[in-house]
Amino acid sequence: MTPADALRAHRNTTLLIACAVGALGALVGRATDGWGTAAIVAAVSGGGALFGGYMVRRSAVADMTVIEERGAVRGFADGLSHGVLAAVAKYESAVFPMTPGGVSPEERLARRTAAYHLASEDALPRAVRVAAAAALAALDEGGLRDAQDAVGKLFAAVHEQTARR
Numbered sequence: 497m498t499p500a501d502a503l504r505a506h507r508n509t510t511l512l513i514a515c516a517v518g519a520l521g522a523l524v525g526r527a528t529d530g531w532g533t534a535a536i537v538a539a540v541s542g543g544g545a546l547f548g549g550y551m552v553r554r555s556a557v558a559d560m561t562v563i564e565e566r567g568a569v570r571g572f573a574d575g576l577s578h579g580v581l582a583a584v585a586k587y588e589s590a591v592f593p594m595t596p597g598g599v600s601p602e603e604r605l606a607r608r609t610a611a612y613h614l615a616s617e618d619a620l621p622r623a624v625r626v627a628a629a630a631a632l633a634a635l636d637e638g639g640l641r642d643a644q645d646a647v648g649k650l651f652a653a654v655h656e657q658t659a660r661r
Contacts, residue, residue: 497564502557510549518542583611627653
């Protein structure tokens, strides 16, 4: 969300609140003393809501912008974590194919390269990066049990990363 979008959203919200407060003020003023009082109470309460919205404008826009930026960074890290998990799982299937000779050495090398490339991204959360490195090391060693345990730990790290909300 750009600062202009945040400002527009805050302005529209402030106007909506001011109209609602003014309408309620008019109802209260009409119920207590008549139309003259209703107009005065509506103007004062609506104007007070507008003034309050104007006073908090700068901090509200800054907060909206920061919150949106954090969400974008977090969403990117979550997506990258899932991408690493998928790449490691593909490499695992190349290391331990279901049928003997089912994966060519070139395909295995390509999957390994893709997994290492994604696991080395700077935006990847540290816990996921460490788990991915352990999984890739276990897959390179070739032990089925160790590799399955390491990939399971990677899955748990990715799940913890994305389920922290």
